[in-house]
Amino acid sequence: MNKAKKSILGVGVAVSLAAGALFAAPSAAMAASEFGSDTPITCPTNRPAGYVESIAKGRVNHRAGVTTLGSWNNGSAYVRRTSWVGSRNIPGWRTWITGTGGDISNGYAGCSS
Amino acid sequence: MLSAGLAGCTTAAPPDNDAAEKAPSFEAEAAALAESLGIESPPDVKQVRTISLAEWGPTMIQCLNGSGWNATATDDGQGIVYPTVTEPGRTESLNIAIYTCEVQYPVERKYVTPLSDAQLEKLYVYRSTDLINCLEAEGYDIEADAPSMSVFVESEGAWSPYEGITLSPDAVAEINEACPQIPENIWN
Numbered sequence: 001m002n003k004a005k006k007s008i009l010g011v012g013v014a015v016s017l018a019a020g021a022l023f024a025a026p027s028a029a030m031a032a033s034e035f036g037s038d039t040p041i042t043c044p045t046n047r048p049a050g051y052v053e054s055i056a057k058g059r060v061n062h063r064a065g066v067t068t069l070g071s072w073n074n075g076s077a078y079v080r081r082t083s084w085v086g087s088r089n090i091p092g093w094r095t096w097i098t099g100t101g102g103d104i105s106n107g108y109a110g111c112s113s
Numbered sequence: 114m115l116s117a118g119l120a121g122c123t124t125a126a127p128p129d130n131d132a133a134e135k136a137p138s139f140e141a142e143a144a145a146l147a148e149s150l151g152i153e154s155p156p157d158v159k160q161v162r163t164i165s166l167a168e169w170g171p172t173m174i175q176c177l178n179g180s181g182w183n184a185t186a187t188d189d190g191q192g193i194v195y196p197t198v199t200e201p202g203r204t205e206s207l208n209i210a211i212y213t214c215e216v217q218y219p220v221e222r223k224y225v226t227p228l229s230d231a232q233l234e235k236l237y238v239y240r241s242t243d244l245i246n247c248l249e250a251e252g253y254d255i256e257a258d259a260p261s262m263s264v265f266v267e268s269e270g271a272w273s274p275y276e277g278i279t280l281s282p283d284a285v286a287e288i289n290e291a292c293p294q295i296p297e298n299i300w301n
Contacts (some may be wrong), residue, residue: 055276057269058225059146065200073169077222077236077295080211080275084188084282100137100145101225105271112279 035107036063036094043088043111050085054095058102064109066093068106071098078105138224143216150208158216166224166300168193176214182207189285223300230266232299237265239296245274247292253278 035054043050051064052069055078062069062083069083088111095107137145139160164172170191177184177195185194195211206265210225213236228236241259248255257277259265275294 049281055271055273065195068186068195070192070194072187073166073220073224075166075220075295075300076274077299078226078269078271079294080273080278081187081189081192098146098149100142101227103269104230105268106276112281 001021014075032104032107033093033102034096035104036092036096037109038092038113040092041090041109041111043090045088047111047113048088048089049112050090050109051112052083052085052090052093053080053107054058054104055106056082056097056102056104058100059098060102060104061098063094063096065093074102076101078103136222139216139219142219142225143212145176145210146215150212152208152212153207155212156209158213160219161217163221164218166220167297168218169220172218173211173214176218177210180210180213188282189289191289216244217221228270228299233266233270234262235299236270237262239299240273240294244292244294248274248278248288251287251288251291 007026041050050064052064054060054062057074057076057078059071059073060081062081064083064085067085069085070081072079072081074081090109093109095104097104125277142160164189170186171244172191174184174186177193183196186192195207198207237259245255245259245260255274255277257274259274260268260272275295
């Protein structure tokens, strides 16, 4: 799993978390509009399916490299969304909010069988 | 699609008197969307009709396809895969098409209104009982314990038993249909 927090709305700071780092539980005062990492991921042959995931409310988007994997409107409830990259290689990834009222409580990329 | 009528969740949450004030206006939402898409001078777009949350993906795909863009559904059937474009001019055109479709077909305000505590409590009960039971009946192991209701409400409903399970592209639509992440009736 590879996850990184890139920006936190409302407090105006950017925090990066290394792969596997613990992530603090979200709270009402901690709203994230974006997660992602520019570090490429190469999935092992026994776990060849690269994916990007988010737990988010509002209009959320997933991208791997320059490819937009998917966009959803989750309304005002947090929903898990998963996008498969279709390759063992994830050339950087991003999940972000569009428009108003959204929040990402967690975003990550990884490899699954 | 988001399904309705789940066992144990048949009553609507009490109305929140402040809810209407918390919902973004169509105009504010359109302005924020234009900003997110980098559209400096948004076109004048008239609303066609409001839609439900479950209609959002299919409606946007139909609208974009109608304007010549090859948008398709995500594996779960609830989202959109936009065409990949890299040329700046084409990207701007696609973003204007996305903006136009979303302003023509905005979701009803109840779906974008922040959930009230009563709705969050209802969602907590659903996710910590019916949804876990449903996922386990479908063969998924739920390892993560549910937080307390107060923690769930404080986090505005960020916890879901979906977070800890492994999905596959072939199974994601089926499991979302069988075990919806949100019971439709919390929006009533």
